[in-house]
Amino acid sequence: MLETKNLTKNFGKFVAVDNLNIHVQKGDIYGFLGPNGAGKTTTIGMLSGLIRPTNGTATINDLELSDINNIKKNIGVFPQESNFYPDRSAKDHMILYGSLKGLNKIQALSESVRLLLLVGLNESEDVKVGNFSHGMKKRLGIAQALIGNPDLLILDEITNGLDPLWAKQVRDLITELQKDGITIIFSSHNLFEIQQICNRVGIIHKGQLVAEDSIDRIQNYIEADSIITIGIYNLSSEMVEWIKQKKETKKVKQMNENKVLVYADSKYDIKPDIIHGLVSLGANIFELSEKSRSLEDVFIHLTK
């Protein structure tokens, strides 16, 4: 669906995107992650025809990036730092964008009605966008990106500044759009929402792709220890020593008279063995929990 080949953008001597190779498959919700200034917006700009690449290319829907004018016909984009005309209504915008996408006036009008309803702006369609809140502008941004039924939707920091209710509705909408067969590239700082809705993720740092995989697999990219918290009413030194002697255990830290933290090799699940051993030593266990690795751990590890 989308593949970049050594995509590079230099601004003078500054390399914003450096030989980037990302792969987005049809039907993906691809999370594009990276800290501020990592090159996400520049990459999205290159893929949507706003920024000219210095080197490299990309293939979108089997079309080379040099054929950007044909690519534009089947993609919908909501770039960051974009804006609407403050003195025009939402409906006027939708009709203009629909016409630019090749719809006639009647089609543009009916698409406007359908999409403004989809993003909950149907009651504000005649209100000038200058009077819209930040969240309403974001929703109009999604609506304009969807005009013309694109195969690929590129959304840059779309939920930034949305209230939690609308952020959730946008996430739900994205999931629905994926079910309709639309491929979505979704850049965000919000690791929680990326983890929630994306099936694949690419992490970019200083213009380079540092990881790309499915959400499930990418969490195994770091060799972190499992941290197991064990709470025992009658914790004794004998029990602590027993845990220390286990070969999978790397470190044991006693937090207080009832609690220990066990750092263990993450390749093994030692919890059943620990429960069995401690119970045989007479332990009265009230807590046993393991901190699992999250996308956040991977992100911090890869971009620090």
Added chain:
Amino acid sequence: MSLNESSIICKDLLRNELRNTRVIVTISMFVILSLLSIYASSIIPLLTSKSEMSGNIGYITSNLALLLLGPVFVIALSHDVVSREIETGTIRLIIPKIQRSSFIIGKFIGLNILFSLIIGIVFMMIYLYVAISTQTYTPTYPVASWLLLTLYFGCFVGLSLIISSLAENSSTALVMSFAALVILMVCGTGFKFELLKYLSPAWYGFIGFDAIFNPKAADLQIVRSIGGMLVWIASSFGSLIFIVNRRDF
């Protein structure tokens, strides 16, 4: 380039500019300026029967006024047509939908139509004034003046759009456009270096004016004037497409 996309951008520009107070004020100022110049020339016999000029004094004075002050109005109205879109970010929702060249061609044609309309309205009013006051109904002078000034303004539309496409914000575009205008007007006088006048649309505008109203003007003067301005418009149009295709938004 897609003609359909360009025509949408062009119509959108016209629809918005014609509703814009700034444009209405400019049209009114054009009309007032032209009528004032006619009035002034009727009380001060600026060009009398001793003059080599022929044609109604109203057309001569309004032509002169528009040749001198028109470029200022063109720049005042068009300096921010692209730079404002870059500055506010509205262009970032347009460019991903259409070809870059369609966008700039739409703006270029739209502005030229707008100014052609403004000049048309001005000369229509002068024609009516002259026709009523002198019972002269020949449309040669107003039509020739309208064509000459449409081309003349077209040169400054090109200049203004080039600067607007290069600038990151409207105030920079305004300062750069006025600086370029002053340079071109000075060059048009042939000041210091005679050859420089051939680079200025002001020169071609004035020899065109002379060709229309001076019966002793050389036969090919009008051709040189129109040819020079067409070359100017074509060069600025080509540069404009090159700039818009190369830059990042």
